Amino acid sequence: MKPNAIINSHAEMKLGYEQVRHIAWLARLGLSEEEVEKFSLQLSNILENFEILKQVDTANVPPATHTIPLQNVFRKDDVADSYSQAEILSNAPKQAEKCFKVQAILE
Secondary structure, X not given: OOHXXXXXXXXOOOOOHHHHHHHHXXXXXXXXXXXXXXXXXXXXXXXXXXXXXXXXXXXXXXXXXXXXXXXXXXXXXOOOOOOOHHHHHOOOOOEEOXXXXXXXXXX
16 A cells, blocks of 8 residues: 555545554554554544644744743753762772673673
8 A cells, every 4th residue: 555545535534444454554553453443533533633724824824933932941050069989989889990890781
């Protein structure tokens, strides 16, 4: 099935059984018969909503990257004293050359 064959026409946006199965195959999803029927209705509704949105006149609407103003929610960085290397390594079960020594996990 070709990717463009998923959408039948602009007039009718109903997704059929085979189309939902194909979408599920592309997404590597195993769907039951009930799920195919459920998603067929849900995906058809989503496509119908996009068709409704296409009718909105946006000719005089400036492009925007964000719908709401952005603000920084992070605190300012405060310079503070840190632990010494010796203090940190004192908790290590094994050390080598002033580093944590861990078991290799790669073959």
